Amino acid sequence: MSAGEPPINSPEITRLTPVLGPGHTYASVTDKISAIVLTRPTSKGWLVGFALCFAIVMMLMVAITYLITKGVGIWGINIPIGWGFAIVNFVWWIGIGHAGTLISAILFLLNQKWRTSINRFAEAMTLFAVMCAGLFPLLHAGRPWYAFWMFPYPSVMSIWPQFRSPLIWDVFAVSTYFTVSLLFWFVGLIPDLATLRDRSTSKVNQIIYGMLAMGWRGSARHWHRYQSAYLLLAGLATPLVLSVHTVVSFDFAIAIVPGWHTTIFPPYFVAGAIYSGFAMVITIAIPLRKAYGLEDFITMRHLENMAKVMLATGLIVAYGYFFEFFMSIYSGNKWDVFLVAQRLHGPYAHYYYALILCNILTPQLLWIQRIRTNVTILFLMSLVINIGMWLERFVIVVISLTRDFVPSAWGRYSATFWDYAVLVGTLGLFVGLLFLFVRVLPAISIAEMRELVAETSEEHK
Amino acid sequence: MIEHRSHVYGVIGEFEKPEQLVHAATKIREAGYRYFEAYSPFPVEGLPEAMGMRRNLVPLITLLGGLAGGLGGFGFQYWAAVIAYPQNIGGRPLNSWPAFIPVTFELTILCASLCAVFGMLALNGLPQPHHPIFNAHRFTHASTDRFFVCIQSRDKKFQLGDTARLLQGLAAHHVSEVHDD
Numbered sequence: 001m002s003a004g005e006p007p008i009n010s011p012e013i014t015r016l017t018p019v020l021g022p023g024h025t026y027a028s029v030t031d032k033i034s035a036i037v038l039t040r041p042t043s044k045g046w047l048v049g050f051a052l053c054f055a056i057v058m059m060l061m062v063a064i065t066y067l068i069t070k071g072v073g074i075w076g077i078n079i080p081i082g083w084g085f086a087i088v089n090f091v092w093w094i095g096i097g098h099a100g101t102l103i104s105a106i107l108f109l110l111n112q113k114w115r116t117s118i119n120r121f122a123e124a125m126t127l128f129a130v131m132c133a134g135l136f137p138l139l140h141a142g143r144p145w146y147a148f149w150m151f152p153y154p155s156v157m158s159i160w161p162q163f164r165s166p167l168i169w170d171v172f173a174v175s176t177y178f179t180v181s182l183l184f185w186f187v188g189l190i191p192d193l194a195t196l197r198d199r200s201t202s203k204v205n206q207i208i209y210g211m212l213a214m215g216w217r218g219s220a221r222h223w224h225r226y227q228s229a230y231l232l233l234a235g236l237a238t239p240l241v242l243s244v245h246t247v248v249s250f251d252f253a254i255a256i257v258p259g260w261h262t263t264i265f266p267p268y269f270v271a272g273a274i275y276s277g278f279a280m281v282i283t284i285a286i287p288l289r290k291a292y293g294l295e296d297f298i299t300m301r302h303l304e305n306m307a308k309v310m311l312a313t314g315l316i317v318a319y320g321y322f323f324e325f326f327m328s329i330y331s332g333n334k335w336d337v338f339l340v341a342q343r344l345h346g347p348y349a350h351y352y353y354a355l356i357l358c359n360i361l362t363p364q365l366l367w368i369q370r371i372r373t374n375v376t377i378l379f380l381m382s383l384v385i386n387i388g389m390w391l392e393r394f395v396i397v398v399i400s401l402t403r404d405f406v407p408s409a410w411g412r413y414s415a416t417f418w419d420y421a422v423l424v425g426t427l428g429l430f431v432g433l434l435f436l437f438v439r440v441l442p443a444i445s446i447a448e449m450r451e452l453v454a455e456t457s458e459e460h461k
Numbered sequence: 462m463i464e465h466r467s468h469v470y471g472v473i474g475e476f477e478k479p480e481q482l483v484h485a486a487t488k489i490r491e492a493g494y495r496y497f498e499a500y501s502p503f504p505v506e507g508l509p510e511a512m513g514m515r516r517n518l519v520p521l522i523t524l525l526g527g528l529a530g531g532l533g534g535f536g537f538q539y540w541a542a543v544i545a546y547p548q549n550i551g552g553r554p555l556n557s558w559p560a561f562i563p564v565t566f567e568l569t570i571l572c573a574s575l576c577a578v579f580g581m582l583a584l585n586g587l588p589q590p591h592h593p594i595f596n597a598h599r600f601t602h603a604s605t606d607r608f609f610v611c612i613q614s615r616d617k618k619f620q621l622g623d624t625a626r627l628l629q630g631l632a633a634h635h636v637s638e639v640h641d642d
Contacts, residue, residue: 026502026606152541160541162548164560172567180574187578191604195502198601214588217595218603220486220499222585224509228519229581233574236523240570247563450503450606454479 019114020452021296029297029449030195033442036292038200042439045291050435056428063421064139072142074418081401081413086140087251088393089423092276093133093430094174094248095269095389098241099277100126101181104188105237114305116452117297120445121288121437122281123185128433129280130178132426137170139422166250173247180240184233187226190216191447245273252396258335259343259400262327268320275313275359276389278306282382284434286375288443297444300373307372310385314363317392321360335405342403343395347412352395358388470593470641471497471613472624474633475602479505482608485631486511489612492627496616500594500609522580523573530572535565597639611639 020029067074077084100122107115138144150171152161161168193213200206216222249269252260282303289298328336343352362384365371372378398413437443476482479501486499490513499508538561542548547555582588594600594611603609610633612624621638628636 030502030605152537158546160546163538163542163564164557166563169563169567172564176567176571179571183574183578187581191503195604198604214582215590215592216587216604217592218500218502219585219594220501220505220508220512221514222587223501223504224514225517225519225581225584227504228517229523229577232520232523232577236527236570236574236577240567243563243566243570247567250563447503454503 019116019299019301020449020456021299024296024449024453026450026453029453030199030446032294033297033444033446033449034196034199036438037196037440037442038205040292043291046435046439050432053428053432053435056425057432059421060425060429063418063425067139067418067422068144072140074416076413076415076419078411078413080404080409080411081398083140083397083401084413085415085419085423086136088390088397089426090133090136090140091248091269091393091397092390093129093136093426094177095245095273095276096280096386097126097129097133097177097181097277098245098270098273099281100124100129101177101184101237101241102274102277103281104184105234105241108231108234109238113452113455114302116448117294117444118281118285118302118306119448120185120188121284121434121443123181123188124434124437124441124443125280125284126181126277127178127185128430128437130174130181131433132430134174134178135426136422166247166254169247170251173244177240177244180233180237184230184237187230187233188445188448189441190214190226191218192442192445194218195446196442242270245269257400257404258333258339259324259328259396262324264320264323264327268317268324271313271316271320272389272392275310275317276386278310278313279382279385279389282306282310282378283386286379286382288438292438292443294444297449303375303378304369304372307366307378310382311363311366314359314366314385318360321356339400339403343399346399346403348395348399348402351391352399355388355391355395358384359392362388468641469614469621470596470639471611471619472621472628472636473594473597473600473609473611473639474628474631474636475599476608476610476633479508479608481632482610483507483511485610485628485633488631489610489627493618494612494616494624496613496619498594498611498613500600500603500611502604502606502608505608518584519577519581522584523577526576526580527569527573531565531569533572534568535561538564593639593641596642598637599635 075084075086077086100119103115103122104119108119138147141147149155150161150168161171190213193209194216197206197209197213200209246266246269249265253262253265255261285298285303285306289295325340328340331337343349362381365377365381371381402411402413404410474485476485482499482501482505486497486508489497490511497512499505499512501508535558539556539558542557542561543555549555597609597611599607600609610628612619612628618624625636625638
């Protein structure tokens with residue numbers, strides 16, 4: 001590489017682009033990452049961004065308060081379309097979370113070094129996305145204060161939840177997913193919290209980070225058990241993440257509604273989840289590396305690899321769409337054939353075409369390396385895919401419910417202001433939490449970056 | 462003798478590279494010391510073996526947690542659906558076990574993960590607000606870029622002078638005593 005920098009888009013060079021910029025030491029990665037939290041002054045951009053998110057969260061509070069006062073009638077839902085935005089948004093947010101676990105658990109088990117600098121904020125993204133997702137079923141229940149009825153507890157009514165219902169499976173799947181993601185994230189943070197404790201100069205920071213680090217001292221015996229716990233968690237989180245969207249898809253697939261009752265739903269939901277999750281990771285990673293100058297840590301190689309994962313899962317999703325379409329026609333079932341016709345020509349056909357454009361046609365550009373390595377296009381494409389995945393859930397929920405078996409039970413659905421207010425509100429909550437996260441916790445795992453420094457320095461010996 | 466030493470926790474030495482730490486741990490063990498501990502800013506490969514660590518109970522605890530979660534989860538659903546609150550839905554069997562699998566699976570994962578994390582923390586004795594090693598001069602570098610070995614005074618072979626010389630012989634920097642308080 002001494003003879004001048006070769007063009008970024010030559011395949012040979014991209015293959016060789018390191019996962020870590022050259023010349024880094026244990027101290028330099030520690031300094032650079034911990035400085036974001038400890039020494040950098042709060043920038044104007046951060047304040048403006050956070051203030052905006054805070055305002056949106058206040059709007060969310062208003063929307064929720066009004067909802068609880070008036071009931072779910074303020075939303076666009078009706079009979080027969082009882083699900084609407086709340087379920088669309090729930091499935092969308094849960095799906096987004098999946099990439100975080102995939103990066104932190106599955107890529108860890110596969111020993112992919114490039115996961116190291118993106119796993120921490122991807123896991124944070126998972127947690128925040130699951131928080132947003134969890135709000136929707138809760139609010140959709142109409143009387144959220146009775147939500148604890150879904151958990152098995154010895155009640156004076158001496159009844160128990162119906163464990164044969166996918167909605168109860170959902171409660172267990174989502175709450176387990178949140179708990180395990182939180183544990184995984186926190187375990188990964190412990191050594192970094194110790195680093196922050198040791199490096200912070202203010203008493204308040206020392207006490208807060210010190211309490212969170214729980215007295216971690218990096219002892220070899222501790223690391224030994226720590227590593228096996230981390231590996232076990234990765235092994236446990238891997239089947240878990242595949243199960244969560246599977247269970248979410250059961251909410252649909254177990255029902256007999258046309259367009260929902262298909263066996264392809266579980267794998268295609270999981271692929272869709274990873275697809276939208278990686279799109280969200282890219283949406284976050286690109287501004288993050290730019291704002292904090294982390295181009296050495298989140299390199300072009302990371303972005304390109306994520307783009308490739310997006311392309312691959314996008315193709316699985318396209319395969320799912322195709323077979324959903326094909327099986328409906330091939331089955332000869334008149335309700336299924338009718339549903340396909342409704343998707344192509346019905347009142348919500350424009351959503352279906354927009355979905356095909358966003359989720360199947362646009363990502364095909366990712367075959368071209370020049371596009372995979374163009375940060376701006378990649379960022380825009382990740383937004384398009386996120387919108388596309390939202391549309392997918394809209395098509396699944398709304399088209400099937402508006403056109404089921406009996407024409408007398410057909411209906412129309414249109415979202416109200418309050419539907420949009422809650423959706424936009426959760427976006428504000430999600431981004432606002434991310435703003436807080438990058439300011440108070442290391443957005444990249446410092447301990448794992450040091451390991452990466454050790455490994456890469458061995459390679460160059 | 463014990464009272465005399467009580468204020469000294471051990472002798473600490475500092476290294477710059479992980480390989481030096483592994484080498485030092487091997488030598489200290491060969492010299493007959495058993496109560497010593499290495500500290501590093503990231504897990505160092507080969508160090509557990511060099512220090513002679515064998516047993517690690519975390520996998521066993523995780524397995525037991527997973528089994529308890531799975532069996533307990535299934536057992537509970539069986540009890541709720543068959544014994545406590547049976548519902549006859551179109552004459553279908555009460556013990557409809559395939560429908561109990563998702564929750565059983567989730568509870569297996571949940572209990573195993575909780576056991577892995579809290580088992581690891583408990584075995585490590587964390588949270589522990591204070592430890593004498595934090596009194597060591599320069600120990601804050603253990604979470605950044607330096608590697609430390611501390612030979613503890615409770616070791617039978619511990620002799621302040623000899624032990625310090627052993628560490629110095631292993632090319633450790635800043636060899637010094639660590640006090641209990």
